Amino acid sequence: MQSMHYHNPVLLQEAVAFLAVIHGSKYIDCTLGGGGHTAEIIRLGGIVLGLDQDPEALSACPDLQGLTKVRSNFSHLTEVAGRYGFSPVSGILIDLGLSQHQIDSSHRGFSFQKNGPLDMRMDPDLPHTAATLINQLSTNQLTRIFKDFGEIPVAKHLSQKIVSQRPLTTTQDLLKIAGKWSQQAFQALRMAVNDELGALNSVLPQAYELLSPSGRLVVISFHSLEDRIVKIEFKRLFEQKSVTLLNLKPLFGEKSAKLRAYVKN
Secondary structure, three states, X not given: OHHHHHOOOOOHHHHHHHHOOXXXXXXXXXXXXXXXXXXXXXXXXXXXXEEEOOHHHHHHOOOOOOEEEEEOOHHHHHHHHHHXXXXXXXXXXXXXXXXXXXXXXXXXXOOOOOOOEOOOOOOOOOOOOHHHHHHHOOHHHHHHHHHHOOOOOOHHHHHHHHHHOOOOOEHHHHHHHHHHHHHHHHHHHHHHHXXXXXXXXXXXXXXXXHEEEEEEEEEEEOOHHHHHHHHHHHHHHHHOOOEEEOOOOOEEOHXXXXXXXXXEO
């Protein structure tokens, strides 16, 4: 299947099981990717609105019967769901991982293991690339990005080295400077370019409001900063008795994946 070549979804069966798909009910896949999760939801009888801000992902995802594909960042979830008649819905899935296709595509600049431009935009229409940040931000601004999003203990020293050797234009340029901190540095820049934590903070309350009573939200995160945001929001809703948590501790999968889920009361 075409989507499986694009991206093999992590925790596929577990995520769909937590959604408890009801035949004929509506679901939203906030991160469509190659459509792996969505294909399984549709196989079980669900009707899906699939969002993705990456046009390459939308092109790779098959045109499945029962799927409406929309190019959008999930921070606009309420507006998109309303426009397509997906409000309320029985379940929402948010998979925060990069697809293997994005990592393998050197022209996207996501991976320090492949030489390409310092881009890192999930949406190619975003105004700033990683190169923009690397070459224009001050030492203090870069330090904040590397410290907050990459949790790099030598963030200031790394930022000073980058500023002293600018301009940097390729992933290999950054790799040479970042060395053993390359994975964290690339992650930090990608999160900053795409405002990933801002979008996550925005979508979680929207998802709750869109769910019908007994509707379910499933979130798969891949690092501690994302998981912390999800955990705090789930705890807040639980303490308000607005939701019932489906797993008190996260379910773990490959690539450091953590799955959390709740059902709306």
